Amino acid sequence: MELGTFGAILRFAIQLEELAVAFYEAAARGRLEEPFRMLRQGCGRRLQRLERARREGVAEMILESIRGLDSNDYGVALDPKADEAALQRQAVALEEMMGRFYRDAAAKMPIPEISRLFRQLAEENEKRKAEIAKADDSNR
Amino acid sequence: MSYGTLKNYIGGEWLASPSKELLDVHNPATGQVIAQVPLSTVQEVNGAVAAAKVAFQEWRETPPMVRARHMFRLKALLEEHFEDLARTIVQEHGKIIDEARGEVRRAIENVEVAAGVPSLMMGYNAEDIAAGIDETAILQPVGVFCCIAPFNFPAMVPFWFMPYAIACGNTYIVKPSEVCPVSQNRLFALLDEADLPPGVVNLVNGAKGTVDALLTHPDVAGVSFVGSTPVARYIYATATAHGKRAQCQAGAKNCLVVMPDAVLERTIPNILTSAFGTAGQRCLAGSLVLAVGGAYEPLRKQLVEAASRIKVGDGLDETVQMGPVASRRALERILGYVEQGLREGAELVLDGREVRVEGYAGGYFIGPTIFDRVRPEMIIAREEIFGPVLGIIAVADFDEAVAVIESIPYGNAASLFTTSGKWAREFGYRVHCGNIGINIGIAAPIATFPFAGMRSSFFGDLHGQGRDAIQFFTDRKVVITRWF
Numbered sequence: 001m002e003l004g005t006f007g008a009i010l011r012f013a014i015q016l017e018e019l020a021v022a023f024y025e026a027a028a029r030g031r032l033e034e035p036f037r038m039l040r041q042g043c044g045r046r047l048q049r050l051e052r053a054r055r056e057g058v059a060e061m062i063l064e065s066i067r068g069l070d071s072n073d074y075g076v077a078l079d080p081k082a083d084e085a086a087l088q089r090q091a092v093a094l095e096e097m098m099g100r101f102y103r104d105a106a107a108k109m110p111i112p113e114i115s116r117l118f119r120q121l122a123e124e125n126e127k128r129k130a131e132i133a134k135a136d137d138s139n140r
Numbered sequence: 141m142s143y144g145t146l147k148n149y150i151g152g153e154w155l156a157s158p159s160k161e162l163l164d165v166h167n168p169a170t171g172q173v174i175a176q177v178p179l180s181t182v183q184e185v186n187g188a189v190a191a192a193k194v195a196f197q198e199w200r201e202t203p204p205m206v207r208a209r210h211m212f213r214l215k216a217l218l219e220e221h222f223e224d225l226a227r228t229i230v231q232e233h234g235k236i237i238d239e240a241r242g243e244v245r246r247a248i249e250n251v252e253v254a255a256g257v258p259s260l261m262m263g264y265n266a267e268d269i270a271a272g273i274d275e276t277a278i279l280q281p282v283g284v285f286c287c288i289a290p291f292n293f294p295a296m297v298p299f300w301f302m303p304y305a306i307a308c309g310n311t312y313i314v315k316p317s318e319v320c321p322v323s324q325n326r327l328f329a330l331l332d333e334a335d336l337p338p339g340v341v342n343l344v345n346g347a348k349g350t351v352d353a354l355l356t357h358p359d360v361a362g363v364s365f366v367g368s369t370p371v372a373r374y375i376y377a378t379a380t381a382h383g384k385r386a387q388c389q390a391g392a393k394n395c396l397v398v399m400p401d402a403v404l405e406r407t408i409p410n411i412l413t414s415a416f417g418t419a420g421q422r423c424l425a426g427s428l429v430l431a432v433g434g435a436y437e438p439l440r441k442q443l444v445e446a447a448s449r450i451k452v453g454d455g456l457d458e459t460v461q462m463g464p465v466a467s468r469r470a471l472e473r474i475l476g477y478v479e480q481g482l483r484e485g486a487e488l489v490l491d492g493r494e495v496r497v498e499g500y501a502g503g504y505f506i507g508p509t510i511f512d513r514v515r516p517e518m519i520i521a522r523e524e525i526f527g528p529v530l531g532i533i534a535v536a537d538f539d540e541a542v543a544v545i546e547s548i549p550y551g552n553a554a555s556l557f558t559t560s561g562k563w564a565r566e567f568g569y570r571v572h573c574g575n576i577g578i579n580i581g582i583a584a585p586i587a588t589f590p591f592a593g594m595r596s597s598f599f600g601d602l603h604g605q606g607r608d609a610i611q612f613f614t615d616r617k618v619v620i621t622r623w624f
Contacts, residue, residue, distance in 0.1 A: 001459065002459065003459075004451070004459060004461070005236075005238065005458060005459060005460070005461055006238050007236070007237055007238040007241075007458035008458040008459050011458050054241065055219075055222055055241060055244075055245060056245060058238050058239075058241050058242040058245060065449055065450075065451075065461070110409070
């Protein structure tokens with residue numbers, strides 16, 4: 001689906017975070033239990049920030065379409081029943097995909113506060129990726 | 141979704157109206173009936189005024205800090221029910237969900253500002269105005285006020301007034317638009333939860349008979365109105381003839397002037413938002429573009445291209461950029477103006493009448509519509525269309541643009557797009573409009589600033605919002621003291 005409005009972009013961002021919450025909840029086990037719990041909690045805070053942005057960032061509506069963002073470009077295969085190594089790879093892919101979406105959306109969003117928020121979320125995704133990798137290191 | 145037959149909220153109770161006169165409330169995207177609104181009787185108005193009058197004495201004695209806490213509770217409730225309120229606005233008005241969220245946000249901002257009443261209502265004093273004599277100026281609440289609300293911002297507009305009125309210690313009655321009364325009904329459910337004493341806020345549904353009963357009631361101290369110029373003029377005349385304070389915000393015909401040095405890629409989205417946001421049903425909507433000199437050719441081409449890409453549909457679909465207009469009557473009036481423009485010889489370069497929204501055959505849709513070669517004397521250049529219809533007038537220079545603006549009887553807003561500080565200053569200095577935008581398409585004051593137009597766009601003196609609201613809802617009294 002083309003993401004051509006402020007509302008559509010924010011809604012998709014919220015859906016991504018909800019997807020991440022569901023994945024980290026369903027996949028938290030073994031050595032990944034604690035890191036995934038932390039990541040899920042982080043998503044909760046990110047969701048709050050996005051919801052606040054949706055409510056407060058609409059002071060100036062821009063009617064001209066935001067072009068070049070499509071939700072179909074941001075997919076990732078997730079299987080919470082996979083083994084731990086696969087779960088770890090999926091988590092990295094999920095964080096990478098979310099970071100890519102936020103970077104792309106930040107570049108196109110005409111509202112500076114929201115653009116800034118998306119850049120911050122993308123930076124967080126990089127840190128979250130590092131946390132996932134650390135879980136691997138600590139168990140070797 | 142059906143909201144049933146709406147009730148009145150009087151003296152802290154929800155009361156079914158005994159009136160036999162009911163109007164259907166439609167979802168403009170589908171044409172389906174979503175509620176019925178009663179045209180309340182004079183007796184019900186009298187009941188609301190009596191409840192507000194009884195509540196006034198104790199409420200005015202309630203310390204401002206305590207009244208402010210009610211504002212904080214109301215703010216929390218509005219945040220909690222934010223999305224639900226926004227969706228209700230879309231269902232009754234048709235605007236897109238982002239615009240509805242913006243409307244709720246603006247309503248909340250007024251509650252936030254009104255929560256500052258302990259400071260805002262402070263007076264001032266001077267010692268020794270004469271030997272041994274001191275003078276103190278105090279602000280006191282006045283009594284019962286009312287708001288007669290429009291359909292275009294059905295949730296927000298009463299909040300330009302009511303939070304300030306009650307925070308200052310007055311009591312209040314809202315008469316919502318009979319076209320879009322549902323969101324006020326939802327908001328009053330939250331006001332009820334905010335635990336205000338019975339009678340401090342009251343809701344009376346209705347139409348002209350209800351309004352007349354409020355305007356002539358001896359116990360109503362003042363009225364705030366937003367709507368069309370003929371009705372504003374009537375309300376101002378009637379209210380003031382009956383000894384009331386009145387602030388009546390009226391119609392508009394807002395011009396957007398584009399200078400040859402304007403940054404077009406930033407200007408175009410601003411013009412689109414101004415002209416077609418909320419389907420052109422804002423009192424701050426730009427409805428005429430005055431293209432100065434060399435700005436005309438590139439502006440016309442890019443504007444038509446960009447406007448033709450706007451997606452029209454049901455406002456609850458977040459991919460949609462423009463919803464329907466609020467009522468079938470509004471649609472027919474707008475279509476009439478399009479016919480008028482054609483008869484007058486304007487060139488229809490983008491015809492919104494051709495828009496069809498699949499699956500919404502009963503909706504009141506018209507797409508972005510642009511007339512070129514509009515002349516200032518045409519009716520479509522002088523009358524408020526209140527729909528997504530934009531006219532382009534080519535003018536030779538800045539002075540001619542200002543002359544066109546000044547020839548229009550309305551003075552709500554005007555915007556200039558330029559990179560020249562000199563022209564920007566000239567514009568703000570010379571143009572007689574209440575809200576001036578410089579590279580801003582919708583010059584909407586935030587809650588801490590006053591909001592009203594000039595000329596035929598406003599009748600009264602004190603504006604809505606901010607410090608003006610505090611003055612409108614208070615009396616200034618001086619106490620001069622000497623102790624023997």
